[in-house]
Amino acid sequence: MTSPQPSPCCASRRTVLRGAALAGAAGLGVTACGGREGGEASATPTAPVELGAAGEVPVGGARLYREERVLVTRPKKDEYRAFSAVCTHAGCVVSKIEDGVAVCHCHGSKFDANTGKVLHGPASVPLPEVPVRVSGDRLVAGPKN
Numbered sequence: 001m002t003s004p005q006p007s008p009c010c011a012s013r014r015t016v017l018r019g020a021a022l023a024g025a026a027g028l029g030v031t032a033c034g035g036r037e038g039g040e041a042s043a044t045p046t047a048p049v050e051l052g053a054a055g056e057v058p059v060g061g062a063r064l065y066r067e068e069r070v071l072v073t074r075p076k077k078d079e080y081r082a083f084s085a086v087c088t089h090a091g092c093v094v095s096k097i098e099d100g101v102a103v104c105h106c107h108g109s110k111f112d113a114n115t116g117k118v119l120h121g122p123a124s125v126p127l128p129e130v131p132v133r134v135s136g137d138r139l140v141a142g143p144k145n
Contacts, residue, residue, distance in 0.1 A: 086127075
């Protein structure tokens with residue numbers, strides 16, 4: 001005699017628990033690269049953030065500060081501009097700056113590192129500008145306190 005097979009209409013406890021675990025994991029993945037609702041960090045610094053030595057940004061170039069979520073350009077010797085490094089499409093942090101272009105690896109958006117303007121979608125909104133200043137020989141991004 002063979003053991004009875006479960007009815008096709010009902011899922012086993014194990015199947016239900018696996019489904020719940022997968023749904024939770026999928027939710028975490030969406031949150032990691034998703035929109036900016038709830039308690040997620042701001043796209044721009046809300047307090048002053050020290051980035052490092054001002055000389056680390058080359059004249060005519062740019063530098064990405066991934067942890068601080070800021071990119072800084074230096075068009076002239078004594079001029080700095082900064083932008084949020086958070087992609088305006090889905091909230092991922094820009095992955096690199098290549099030949100003056102900030103590239104988001106999540107969906108392929110590209111931005112002009114000197115202006116924040118969108119060069120290639122799916123993003124349609126430019127990167128927001130962030131106040132930046134030199135204090136001593138250090139770069140500081142964000143509002144003054």
